[in-house]
Amino acid sequence: MFIKLFAIALPVFFAIDMLWLGIVAKDFYRAQIGMLMKSDINWIAAIIFYLIFIAGLVVFVIEPAVAKGSWAHAILFGALFGLVCYATYDLTNLAVAKDWPLLVTIVDLIWGAVLAASVSTITYFIASKIGL
Secondary structure, three states: OHHHHHHHHHHHHHHHHHHHHHHHOHHHHHHHHHHHOOOOOOHHHHHHHHHHHHHHHHHHHHHHHHHHOOHHHHHHHHHHHHHHHHHHHHHHHHHHOOOOOHHHHHHHHHHHHHHHHHHHHHHHHHHHHOOO
């Protein structure tokens, strides 16, 4: 079931996160941390992060939600998983990086929770609809 759920979650995640990064928050990040951003994205590193994050989301959130038949599990534990993962990055940066903006940390923590909860819940409903 992991492969099927991963195959559902992957495009859902990319669609939502690319909308956020490419349109909604594009100017926000450039204004807040533009001096730290590379002009060329390391796509290999980005793709590896996405694959690991989505695998974790499937194993720790989506599979259990499907097994329980609970969209509430998907949304609540998805939000918690996203918060924990994004907090690891952002709170570490806030602790050790010079001039790391608190606002970026707050926005990212909220975004991580919203993103993971959304992907988990949408994937759960798609999986339920197709009978997984």
